[in-house]
Amino acid sequence: xxxxxxxxxxxxxxxxxxxxxxxxxxxxxxxxxxxxxxxxxxxxxxxxxxxxxxxxxxxxxxxxxxxxxxxxxxxxxxxxxxxxxxxxxxxxxxxxxxxxxxxxxxxxxxxxxxxxxxxxx
Amino acid sequence: xxxxxxxxxxxxxxxxxxxxxxxxxxxxxxxxxxxxxxxxxxxxxxxxxxxxxxxxxxxxxxxxxxxxxxxxxxxxxxxxxxxxxxxxxxxxxxxxxxxxxxxxxxxxxxxxxxxxxxxxxxxxxxxxxxxxxxxxxxxxxxxxxxxxxxxxxxxxxxxxxxxxxxxxxxxxxxxxxxxxxxxxxxxxxxxxxxxxxxxxxxxxxxxxxxxxxxxxxxxxxxxxxxxxxxxxxxxxxxxxxxxxxxxxxxxxxxxxxxxxxxxxxxxxxxxxxxxxxxxxxxxxxxxxxxxxxxxxxxxxxxxxxxxxxxxxxxxxxxxxxxxxxxxxxxxxxxxxxxxxxxxxxxxxxxxxxxxxxxxxxxxxxxxxxx
Numbered sequence: 040x041x042x043x044x045x046x047x048x049x050x051x052x053x054x055x056x057x058x059x060x061x062x063x064x065x066x067x068x069x070x071x072x073x074x075x076x077x078x079x080x081x082x083x084x085x086x087x088x089x090x091x092x093x094x095x096x097x098x099x100x101x102x103x104x105x106x107x108x109x110x111x112x113x114x115x116x117x118x119x120x121x122x123x124x125x126x127x128x129x130x131x132x133x134x135x136x137x138x139x140x141x142x143x144x145x146x147x148x149x150x151x152x153x154x155x156x157x158x159x160x
Numbered sequence: 161x162x163x164x165x166x167x168x169x170x171x172x173x174x175x176x177x178x179x180x181x182x183x184x185x186x187x188x189x190x191x192x193x194x195x196x197x198x199x200x201x202x203x204x205x206x207x208x209x210x211x212x213x214x215x216x217x218x219x220x221x222x223x224x225x226x227x228x229x230x231x232x233x234x235x236x237x238x239x240x241x242x243x244x245x246x247x248x249x250x251x252x253x254x255x256x257x258x259x260x261x262x263x264x265x266x267x268x269x270x271x272x273x274x275x276x277x278x279x280x281x282x283x284x285x286x287x288x289x290x291x292x293x294x295x296x297x298x299x300x301x302x303x304x305x306x307x308x309x310x311x312x313x314x315x316x317x318x319x320x321x322x323x324x325x326x327x328x329x330x331x332x333x334x335x336x337x338x339x340x341x342x343x344x345x346x347x348x349x350x351x352x353x354x355x356x357x358x359x360x361x362x363x364x365x366x367x368x369x370x371x372x373x374x375x376x377x378x379x380x381x382x383x384x385x386x387x388x389x390x391x392x393x394x395x396x397x398x399x400x401x402x403x404x405x406x407x408x409x410x411x412x413x414x415x416x417x418x419x420x421x422x423x424x425x426x427x428x429x430x431x432x433x434x435x436x437x438x439x440x441x442x443x444x445x446x447x448x449x450x451x452x453x454x455x456x457x458x459x460x461x462x463x464x465x466x467x468x469x470x471x472x473x474x475x476x477x478x479x480x481x482x483x484x485x486x487x488x489x490x491x492x493x494x495x496x497x498x499x500x501x502x503x504x505x506x507x508x509x510x511x512x513x514x515x516x517x518x519x520x521x522x523x524x525x526x527x528x529x530x
Contacts, residue, residue: 055175055176058169059176143183144182144186146180146183146184146187147179147180147183148180148211149210
């Protein structure tokens with residue numbers, strides 16, 4: 040079973056994605072904080088990380104940079120899920136190695152399809 | 161017994177549906193304000209296909225008399241030549257009641273003969289603030305399932321946005337033609353006040369369209385080109401009459417004054433937000449391809465294509481008509497001059513199209529004894 044880690048400080052977003060992915064038989068780990076996320080990712084070796092940009096303490100973009108620096112984790116695809124919809128933000132996200140840049144509000148159905156594209160059905 | 165686990169899952173499902181709807185509204189309202197009616201309709205149909213997972217979607221418009229429905233745009237299994245005369249059928253019923261309605265097993269229930277190729281159908285009226293525009297119809301889910309109440313909610317959400325957007329676009333179009341009428345009158349007034357430029361606008365429009373067609377431009381671009389040509393000298397409204405009508409050579413100050421007209425034209429039209437490309441082509445219609453001796457110093461493809469076309473058409477007409485500051489050239493001399501300036505003043509590609517057009521044009525008129 041494919042495994043996805045979702046990190047977002049909004050509990051509703053986490054619930055929604057968890058529900059949607061689990062129904063599609065994808066294993067989901069949700070984190071409400073980004074602080075220890077890197078450790079969890081290193082331990083769990085997920086097939087995909089879905090990441091909010093704006094989070095307290097460690098922002099999604101900084102966490103992304105952190106993951107891309109670590110040889111063990113740099114190959115894990117990252118989806119950035121964010122309310123930051125400006126082109127410049129998206130460019131920055133993509134430069135930091137984000138596989139897909141998705142703006143909120145996003146379509147849960149479309150998100151599931153994008154996840155399945157990466158982790159396989 | 162209440163099962164909290166199940167309860168929570170249902171709530172999450174409902175929240176997810178609501179969020180799906182929100183994201184949909186966000187997506188469509190964001191783009192609709194910039195689009196033409198056809199583009200809006202095609203977006204709606206695509207959005208319906210993707211969001212609801214159906215095989216078929218069609219946007220239908222009510223005709224002017226309110227008696228028939230015709231297909232504006234359709235995707236999938238839909239006969240777009242079909243006209244639906246006002247009847248008691250499922251589609252008109254939805255429009256009359258102004259409510260979405262779903263029908264399943266059309267074949268078995270024998271609802272409407274003209275929809276016999278479909279199994280299940282959902283119809284939602286497209287209503288603006290003022291009137292009913294038509295209907296959005298979707299049919300047959302990819303999964304083969306029937307429609308759920310959430311589908312009806314999503315379709316209503318799309319239709320509500322679409323109805324308003326289409327109505328706005330229709331109103332805008334009306335406004336645009338009103339405005340164009342007013343601008344044409346202005347152009348006429350401008351030409352009437354200057355004995356030298358009579359008929360210039362009309363000829364430049366004709367030449368520009370001729371060049372545009374020979375470049376293989378699409379009808380939408382040609383339409384914009386036509387408006388740009390009609391308006392290209394509108395800035396001269398602000399140029400003093402004494403300069404426009406001066407009999408003899410212009411001095412340096414007067415040239416500076418004349419050279420302001422492209423920028424002034426752009427300023428006059430600046431409020432027309434959907435004229436953005438047109439305004440830019442007016443502003444830059446005196447630029448030179450090599451970037452030298454133009455007014456703003458733009459170069460090559462920095463100059464909008466329509467401006468490059470206007471530039472050739474404008475120069476050709478200026479050379480072949482009488483102007484106070486110089487003698488009129490013959491058509492042949494003017495053609496040679498334009499060819500000579502290909503690559504310096506003019507875009508070579510535009511000049512090529514111009515040559516093709518002008519030769520065809522000349523031949524045609526020779527044959528008809530012009």
